[in-house]
Amino acid sequence: MARVEFKNVTKRFGGTRALKDLTLTVEDGEFFVLLGRTGAGKTTALRSIAGLEKPEEGSVLIDGVDVGDWTAAERDVALVLQQYSLYPRLTVRGNLEFPLRPKGRRMSEDEIARRVERAANTLQITHLLDRKVERLSGGEMQRVSIGRAIVREPRVFLMDEPLSALDAKLRESLRVELKALHHELGATFLFVTHDQVEAMSMGDKIGVLRSGRLVQVGTPSDIYERPANTFVARSVGSPPMNLIEGTLSGSAANLNGISLPVAIGMAGGAGPLTFGVRPEAMVLEQGAPGEARVFDIEDQGVIKILSLDFGETRLHATVPAGTHVKRDEIVRFGWKPEKVLTFDRNTGRNLAFA
Amino acid sequence: MAEVKTTREVVMNRAAIAAVFVALIVMLTPIYWIASTAFKPRSLATTAPPTVFFEPTLTPFAKLFVRRSQMREPVDQETYDAAPWWEQLIYDDGESVVRNRRSGEITPSGYxxxxxxxxxxxxxxxxxxxxxxxxxxxxxxxxxxxxxxxxxxxxxxxxxxxxxxxxxxxxxxxxxxxxxxxxxxxxxxxxxxxxxxxxxxxxxxxxxxxxxxxxxxxxxxxxxxxxxxxxxxxxxxxxxxxxxxxxxxxxxxxxxxxxxxxxxxxxxxxxxxxxxxxxxxxxxxxxxxxxxxxxxxxxxxxxxxxxxxxxxxxxxxxxx
The missing domain is CATH 1.10.3720.10 (MetI-like)
Incomplete structure (x- = not known):
C-alpha cells in the first residue's frame, strides 16, 4: 500500500509532449481513475510510475520517496495491461508463479503455492490453473493477469485499460469484481481508461487528462456535477452535457431568442456564455419557453433519450419511458434552473470556479 | 459432408501435382547423381550413357579417408587376407594404402x-x-x-x-x-x-x-x-x-x-x-x-x- 505522487512531470516523445507539468496525488488505498482519450497521456503517466518511462522533468514519488532512479523491479508495483499481458508458452499456474520467482525474491515453494492458491481462489480461476494461456477466453485471460498482479501483494496496482478488450457483459461483471477486490485488498489502485462509465462507476476519484495536462481531479459526483470546463462536461455522462450558447441578463438566460430562468446569483456577467445542462435536468412540458424538433428517440426501457434540434444546436433530454413523442414532433422544453452551469464561451472554463 | 470438387478444380489439382513433380526431378537429380556416383566403382563413374543399375560399393568412401598409391603388381594373397575389409576394397581397385615406413600406420588423407x-x-x-x-x-x-x-x-x-x-x-x-x-x-x-x-x-x-x-x-x-x-x-x-x-x-x-x-x-x-x-x-x-x-x-x-x-x-x- 502506498501513496503515489506526480510532481511537475513532463515527458516528451520526440517533438510531442505526452505529459505536461503533471502534478497529481493518489492517496493510499484509493481507487484512482485516470480518464482521457487516446493520446491524452494516461498510459504514459502509468508507465512513469511503473518505471517503464523516464520523465524528462519532475519527479514521481511512491510513499514520499523519489523513485526516479529505481528500476521497474525495485518499485514493487504491479501492472495489468489490456493485451499481451500473459506470458505465452506458460500455463496459468506458470503465469501466476512467474512474478514470485525472480532471483531477488527468494520465496519458498510453499509460499509460492500458497499465494497462487489464494489468488486463484479470489478470482475463481482454480479450475484453469493447468491450462495453457492460449486456450483461455478473453475474460479468463484478464482474470489471470489480475491474478498475476495480486500474487505479489505489490504496493500499487497499475491498470492500463484492462477491460477495454472485453465484451460489454464481461466488462460489467469484471468491473464489479475489481471494485470488490480493491475493497478486499485495500491497496492503492491507479486505473487508466477512456471509458467514462468505467471511470464514474469505479473510481473513488477521477483525474481527467487532456493532451498531457490534468484538467480536473475530483470524486465522480464532483466531476459530474461541477465540471471544471466544457471539455470535462462533455467527457463524462452519457449522453453528454448539453451546451447552449447564450447570454445572461439578470436571472434569465437568453438563448437564441428564448429566455429561460436561471438560479439567482448565477455567475456569468455580460459576456458571451455557454450554458451547460445535463439531459436529466431538461424538462419537457406544455407551455415551456423553448421549442425544439424531435430528431431521434432512443428507448432504453426505464427512460427515453430524446435528441432535439434547437436551432443549430443538438440537445439531449432524458424523459420517463411513458412520455409519448414522435420523430419530427415539435416539443416545448425548459430546464431545472438550479442545475444549470455557465461556462466562459472563449475559454470553456466553468465560471462558478472563478 | 463429402467434399465436392468441380472438374476444373480436379484438373488444376493434377496440374499442380505434375508441376511439383517436375520441379522435384530438376532439383533432386544433382543430389541423386552425387549420391549414386559416391557408391559406384571407379570404372562405372564415368560411363556414357551413365550406369543406372549397379552393385553399390563402399570403395570410394574407403579411398576417401586414406592416402593411396598405385600398385605396380597385385598384392600377395597373404597380405590381402590379413587386411581389413576396407583395405581389401582398395586393393581390389589396384591401389594400396600408404603406410608410415617405420610404424606401419596408415596415413589418412586430408579429408x-x-x-x-x-x-x-x-x-x-x-x-x-x-x-x-x-x-x-x-x-x-x-x-x-x-x-x-x-x-x-x-x-x-x-x-x-x-x-x-x-x-x-x-x-x-x-x-x-x-x-x-x-x-x-x-x-x-x-x-x-x-x-x-x-x-x-x-x-x-x-x-x-x-x-x-x-x-x-x-x-x-x-x-x-x-x-x-x-x-x-x-x-x-x-x-x-x-x-x-x-x-x-x-x-x-x-x-x-x-x-x-x-x-x-x-x-x-x-x-x-x-x-x-x-x-x-x-x-x-x-x-x-x-x-x-x-x-x-x-x-x-x-x-x-x-x-x-x-x-x-x-x-x-x-x-x-
Missing amino acids: WDRYKNSLIISIISTFLAVSMGTLTAYGFSRFKVKGENDWLFFILSTRMLPPVVVAIPMFLMYRAVGLHDTHLGLIILYTAFNLSFSVWIMKGFIDEIPREYEEAALVDGYTRLQAFIKIVLPEALTGIAATAVFCFIIAWNEYAFALMMTNRNAQTAPPYIPSQVGSGLPDWSVIAAGAFLFLLPVAIFTFLLRNHLLRGMSFGAIRK
Missing part, C-alpha cells in the same frame, strides 16, 4: 581434417553471428538508438559489396596480422559475413514480439537480461533457428575465401574436395563420396530444425 575444420569453423561462426545478431537486433528493436536507421543501413551495406572484391586486400591483411590459414581467421570472416544478415532477420522477428511481455517481466521484478532470457529468447526461437540454418549454410558452403585464406592447417572441405581432381586421373567416385558426406550436416541440421523453420520462414506468422 577428415578438412571436414573437422569445416564443422568447427561453421558451427562457431554461426553461433557467434546468431548470438551477436540477436543481441544487436534486440537493442535496435527495443531501445532508442541514435541514428538507428543509419546504423541499420550501414550494417546492411556491408553486404552490398561482392566479398570477392575485397579478397586480395583481405588476404594481405590476414597475412600481416597472422590470421592466414587459421581457424580464428575464417571464423572471424564468416561471422562478419553473416552478422548483417543475422541482425536484419532477427530484428524482424524481435519486432514481432510484443514488448509488453518483457515490460510485464520487468515490473514483476526481473532484470532486463533475465526478461530477455526468459521471455524474448523462447519467443524468438523460430527466428533464431531460421537464421542459424541460413548462416550455417553460408559458412559451410563458402569456397572463395576458404580457398584463398587457407592452405593446410585451417582449410575447409569445399576447397579441398575439388583439389583432389588434380592428382593423376580424377577419381570421380571418390570426389562424389566427399561431396556426399559434405551434404549431410546441412541436411541433418535443417531436418532437425524443420518445425521451427516452417514457422520461421513465414515472417509475421508469430501468433499475436
Whole structure:
C-alpha cells in the first residue's frame, strides 16, 4: 500500500509532449481513475510510475520517496495491461508463479503455492490453473493477469485499460469484481481508461487528462456535477452535457431568442456564455419557453433519450419511458434552473470556479 | 459432408501435382547423381550413357579417408587376407594404402581434417553471428538508438559489396596480422559475413514480439537480461533457428575465401574436395563420396530444425 505522487512531470516523445507539468496525488488505498482519450497521456503517466518511462522533468514519488532512479523491479508495483499481458508458452499456474520467482525474491515453494492458491481462489480461476494461456477466453485471460498482479501483494496496482478488450457483459461483471477486490485488498489502485462509465462507476476519484495536462481531479459526483470546463462536461455522462450558447441578463438566460430562468446569483456577467445542462435536468412540458424538433428517440426501457434540434444546436433530454413523442414532433422544453452551469464561451472554463 | 470438387478444380489439382513433380526431378537429380556416383566403382563413374543399375560399393568412401598409391603388381594373397575389409576394397581397385615406413600406420588423407575444420569453423561462426545478431537486433528493436536507421543501413551495406572484391586486400591483411590459414581467421570472416544478415532477420522477428511481455517481466521484478532470457529468447526461437540454418549454410558452403585464406592447417572441405581432381586421373567416385558426406550436416541440421523453420520462414506468422 502506498501513496503515489506526480510532481511537475513532463515527458516528451520526440517533438510531442505526452505529459505536461503533471502534478497529481493518489492517496493510499484509493481507487484512482485516470480518464482521457487516446493520446491524452494516461498510459504514459502509468508507465512513469511503473518505471517503464523516464520523465524528462519532475519527479514521481511512491510513499514520499523519489523513485526516479529505481528500476521497474525495485518499485514493487504491479501492472495489468489490456493485451499481451500473459506470458505465452506458460500455463496459468506458470503465469501466476512467474512474478514470485525472480532471483531477488527468494520465496519458498510453499509460499509460492500458497499465494497462487489464494489468488486463484479470489478470482475463481482454480479450475484453469493447468491450462495453457492460449486456450483461455478473453475474460479468463484478464482474470489471470489480475491474478498475476495480486500474487505479489505489490504496493500499487497499475491498470492500463484492462477491460477495454472485453465484451460489454464481461466488462460489467469484471468491473464489479475489481471494485470488490480493491475493497478486499485495500491497496492503492491507479486505473487508466477512456471509458467514462468505467471511470464514474469505479473510481473513488477521477483525474481527467487532456493532451498531457490534468484538467480536473475530483470524486465522480464532483466531476459530474461541477465540471471544471466544457471539455470535462462533455467527457463524462452519457449522453453528454448539453451546451447552449447564450447570454445572461439578470436571472434569465437568453438563448437564441428564448429566455429561460436561471438560479439567482448565477455567475456569468455580460459576456458571451455557454450554458451547460445535463439531459436529466431538461424538462419537457406544455407551455415551456423553448421549442425544439424531435430528431431521434432512443428507448432504453426505464427512460427515453430524446435528441432535439434547437436551432443549430443538438440537445439531449432524458424523459420517463411513458412520455409519448414522435420523430419530427415539435416539443416545448425548459430546464431545472438550479442545475444549470455557465461556462466562459472563449475559454470553456466553468465560471462558478472563478 | 463429402467434399465436392468441380472438374476444373480436379484438373488444376493434377496440374499442380505434375508441376511439383517436375520441379522435384530438376532439383533432386544433382543430389541423386552425387549420391549414386559416391557408391559406384571407379570404372562405372564415368560411363556414357551413365550406369543406372549397379552393385553399390563402399570403395570410394574407403579411398576417401586414406592416402593411396598405385600398385605396380597385385598384392600377395597373404597380405590381402590379413587386411581389413576396407583395405581389401582398395586393393581390389589396384591401389594400396600408404603406410608410415617405420610404424606401419596408415596415413589418412586430408579429408577428415578438412571436414573437422569445416564443422568447427561453421558451427562457431554461426553461433557467434546468431548470438551477436540477436543481441544487436534486440537493442535496435527495443531501445532508442541514435541514428538507428543509419546504423541499420550501414550494417546492411556491408553486404552490398561482392566479398570477392575485397579478397586480395583481405588476404594481405590476414597475412600481416597472422590470421592466414587459421581457424580464428575464417571464423572471424564468416561471422562478419553473416552478422548483417543475422541482425536484419532477427530484428524482424524481435519486432514481432510484443514488448509488453518483457515490460510485464520487468515490473514483476526481473532484470532486463533475465526478461530477455526468459521471455524474448523462447519467443524468438523460430527466428533464431531460421537464421542459424541460413548462416550455417553460408559458412559451410563458402569456397572463395576458404580457398584463398587457407592452405593446410585451417582449410575447409569445399576447397579441398575439388583439389583432389588434380592428382593423376580424377577419381570421380571418390570426389562424389566427399561431396556426399559434405551434404549431410546441412541436411541433418535443417531436418532437425524443420518445425521451427516452417514457422520461421513465414515472417509475421508469430501468433499475436
